[in-house]
Amino acid sequence: MVGKSTVLAVLAAAASVNAENYIGFNYGATKANFGAVKVYADFKEEFEIARKLAGTNGKFNSARLYTNIQGPSKDDPISAFQAAIDTKTTLLLGIWCSAGQDIVTNEINALVKAIDKFGTKFTDLVVGLSVGSEDLYRNSVMGIENKSGIGAQPAEIAKYIQQTRKALSGTPLKSVPIGHVDTWTAWVNGTNQAVIDAVDWVGSDAYPYFQSTMANSIKDAPKLFWDAYNVTAQATGKEVWITETGWPVQGKDMNLAKANREDAQTYWNEIGCALFGNYKTWWYMLRDADPNAPETEFGVVDANLKPYYDLTCKNAKPVPSPVANSTPSSSSAASSGKPSSTSGPNSPGKDGKDASSRPNPGSSISSLSTSAPPSTPTADSSNRSKPSGTSKSNYSPSASGPSNTASTYVVESTPASGTGAAAKPAQTTGAPGGVSNSAVSSGVAMGLVAINAIVAAFFLL
Ligand SMILES: *[C@@H]1O[C@H](CO)[C@@H](O)[C@H](O)[C@H]1NC(C)=O
Ligand SMILES: *[C@@H]1O[C@H](CO)[C@@H](O)[C@H](O)[C@H]1NC(C)=O
Ligand SMILES: *[C@@H]1O[C@H](CO)[C@@H](O)[C@H](O)[C@H]1NC(C)=O
Ligand SMILES: *[C@H]1O[C@H](CO)[C@@H](O)[C@H](O)[C@H]1NC(C)=O
Numbered sequence: 001m002v003g004k005s006t007v008l009a010v011l012a013a014a015a016s017v018n019a020e021n022y023i024g025f026n027y028g029a030t031k032a033n034f035g036a037v038k039v040y041a042d043f044k045e046e047f048e049i050a051r052k053l054a055g056t057n058g059k060f061n062s063a064r065l066y067t068n069i070q071g072p073s074k075d076d077p078i079s080a081f082q083a084a085i086d087t088k089t090t091l092l093l094g095i096w097c098s099a100g101q102d103i104v105t106n107e108i109n110a111l112v113k114a115i116d117k118f119g120t121k122f123t124d125l126v127v128g129l130s131v132g133s134e135d136l137y138r139n140s141v142m143g144i145e146n147k148s149g150i151g152a153q154p155a156e157i158a159k160y161i162q163q164t165r166k167a168l169s170g171t172p173l174k175s176v177p178i179g180h181v182d183t184w185t186a187w188v189n190g191t192n193q194a195v196i197d198a199v200d201w202v203g204s205d206a207y208p209y210f211q212s213t214m215a216n217s218i219k220d221a222p223k224l225f226w227d228a229y230n231v232t233a234q235a236t237g238k239e240v241w242i243t244e245t246g247w248p249v250q251g252k253d254m255n256l257a258k259a260n261r262e263d264a265q266t267y268w269n270e271i272g273c274a275l276f277g278n279y280k281t282w283w284y285m286l287r288d289a290d291p292n293a294p295e296t297e298f299g300v301v302d303a304n305l306k307p308y309y310d311l312t313c314k315n316a317k318p319v320p321s322p323v324a325n326s327t328p329s330s331s332s333a334a335s336s337g338k339p340s341s342t343s344g345p346n347s348p349g350k351d352g353k354d355a356s357s358r359p360n361p362g363s364s365i366s367s368l369s370t371s372a373p374p375s376t377p378t379a380d381s382s383n384r385s386k387p388s389g390t391s392k393s394n395y396s397p398s399a400s401g402p403s404n405t406a407s408t409y410v411v412e413s414t415p416a417s418g419t420g421a422a423a424k425p426a427q428t429t430g431a432p433g434g435v436s437n438s439a440v441s442s443g444v445a446m447g448l449v450a451i452n453a454i455v456a457a458f459f460l461l
Helices: 002-016 040-051 080-087 101-118 141-145 154-168 189-198 221-236 261-275 352-357 358-375 388-397 400-412 439-460
Strands: 023-027 062-065 090-095 124-131 178-182 201-206 239-247 280-282
Touching: 023 040, 040 062, 040 080, 062 124, 080 090, 080 101, 090 101, 090 201, 090 239, 101 154, 124 154, 124 201, 154 178, 178 189, 178 439, 221 239, 221 261, 239 261, 261 280, 261 352
Parallel strands: 023 062, 023 280, 062 090, 090 124, 124 178, 178 201, 201 239, 239 280
Antiparallel strands: none
């Protein structure tokens, strides 16, 4: 047995961690499926939909964005900021970094403008800032082979991080936790160490569905997800934020992975319900059919905003991390990010080969996320609108498809609005633990925490 004190201790630990575990979705700067650039009303509607999702008690109140810039302007703050203020949605901000210094400068200027304009109404909602999104994946051997688009070198990302810290130093966001979002394959690549050294946290984008070179049926998904998490935490020694994950309700078979509602429900129940409230999590994604469903559709609601499956976690059997207290740890020493350090059967990427074998996390995802963003940014303002949605479509299943698209975008794109892909919203609140807004939600939350904690306790004993 599990001693009562053990369980209580685990619960206490989980509860304290939960206070900061935001829950939300990724929100692109443009409508899905090659839609137009989103404006205030679009963001406000989406943030409200997220909060009203049936059975979730308003917990999905945080949004991850990919850009600070409102398309098609040069450096006006994205209208998502005003929408977040009006809906009390917390924000994980994003700076698009694969379109060069000028765009990064515009991104920083847009953020500074927003701070001046909105003050603490805005800055109090900001829970983090990611400088870049999958730029290192796109810059990798796999990313290049898969034509995922233009990426950035680690030294560039590190430079942009320093510029961002400097620009924010005299502002209310001077202490905002700054990270970078990428795939596990990038985090275990020792050549990217400069980025690891420069950040406060690392973002993990993980999509077992796309890991087509590995056994990736829905039954294998929890192992693939947690392997990616684990190697990222081990290689970086930094707190890992779950910046993108999800399972599509429709799309092609990717090796053993099938895209359908049943498997998307299972992924939500086993992975989502293990994450919500226990890790900072921005799901991919809220709405993908906007207005038309892309070939590979990740949304949790349909075009009429109705959930595709049960989002309550009530009947879920979450599969927690096999690493006992895997809460994001910053503890472990930062081992070098070298690939070699990872070993073990599962481990992904110890060498280039492995890495490539696991295209998914990175690649696939990246394609997605990646693609989206880039598109947005496109230099051409007109083109910028395409963004996000696109990305997914791009991605489409296999390599070739998506990538091409993505690359196309990328090339054209500049930074601008970037953003595309999807960002998520959510605030922590609801989640199980923590900060739930309402008593009800906290009840749900605590229930989840308890389940997770007990499961964790069993693993420990
Ligand atoms: C490792 O990272 C470097 C720098 O981002 C990149 O050039 C290289 O291609 C990556 N290695 C692999 C195997 O992808
Ligand atoms: C490209 O991505 C696909 C999956 O989308 C993967 O099977 C393939 O291995 C990747 N190619 C390379 C070279 O990594
Ligand atoms: C986590 O990763 C480390 C290093 O790669 C490995 O030694 C350990 O066995 C992994 N743990 C799990 C539970 O997979
Ligand atoms: C970018 O978009 C269109 C369509 O691709 C293209 O014809 C044009 O040359 C570029 N600009 C824009 C808007 O797309």
